[in-house]
Amino acid sequence: MCELNAYLADGEKEDLYLESVDVIRPENGTVYLRSLFGEERRFQGRIKEIQAIKRKILLEPSCPSGL
Amino acid sequence: MCELNAYLADGEKEDLYLESVDVIRPENGTVYLRSLFGEERRFQGRIKEIQAIKRKILLEPSCPSGL
Numbered sequence: 001m002c003e004l005n006a007y008l009a010d011g012e013k014e015d016l017y018l019e020s021v022d023v024i025r026p027e028n029g030t031v032y033l034r035s036l037f038g039e040e041r042r043f044q045g046r047i048k049e050i051q052a053i054k055r056k057i058l059l060e061p062s063c064p065s066g067l
Numbered sequence: 068m069c070e071l072n073a074y075l076a077d078g079e080k081e082d083l084y085l086e087s088v089d090v091i092r093p094e095n096g097t098v099y100l101r102s103l104f105g106e107e108r109r110f111q112g113r114i115k116e117i118q119a120i121k122r123k124i125l126l127e128p129s130c131p132s133g134l
Contacts, residue, residue: 023117025117026093026114050117051089052088053103
């Protein structure tokens with residue numbers, strides 16, 4: 001299996017956003033994510049980076065906190 | 068290991084673009100990809116969808132052929 005975990009990358013911090021992600025689809029300033037278990041989320045922001053070997057999806061909010 | 072393969076999704080067709088991708092990073096209308104073996108490519112377009120279980124990255128060119 002090759003599922004990925006999605007993290008919210010806020011500066012240096014990485015907070016877990018959704019585990020066991022199967023499908024990731026950027027859509028009009030949002031990112032649609034669906035987990036292996038059918039859980040669906042829509043993130044306001046963009047994909048910053050995906051690191052497949054580390055099984056990480058890093059998500060960047062469109063409005064970073066602190067601004 | 069959990070590397071992904073990148074395909075160019077052009078309508079119904081899917082052509083292999085880069086194998087064994089580790090890092091994917093969207094950057095200003097391009098997608099930077101780096102393979103496990105250090106091969107780097109920069110794709111003019113965007114991520115259409117990632118299917119982790121199928122180990123697929125689908126890339127969409129910014130100017131589809133035929134237009």
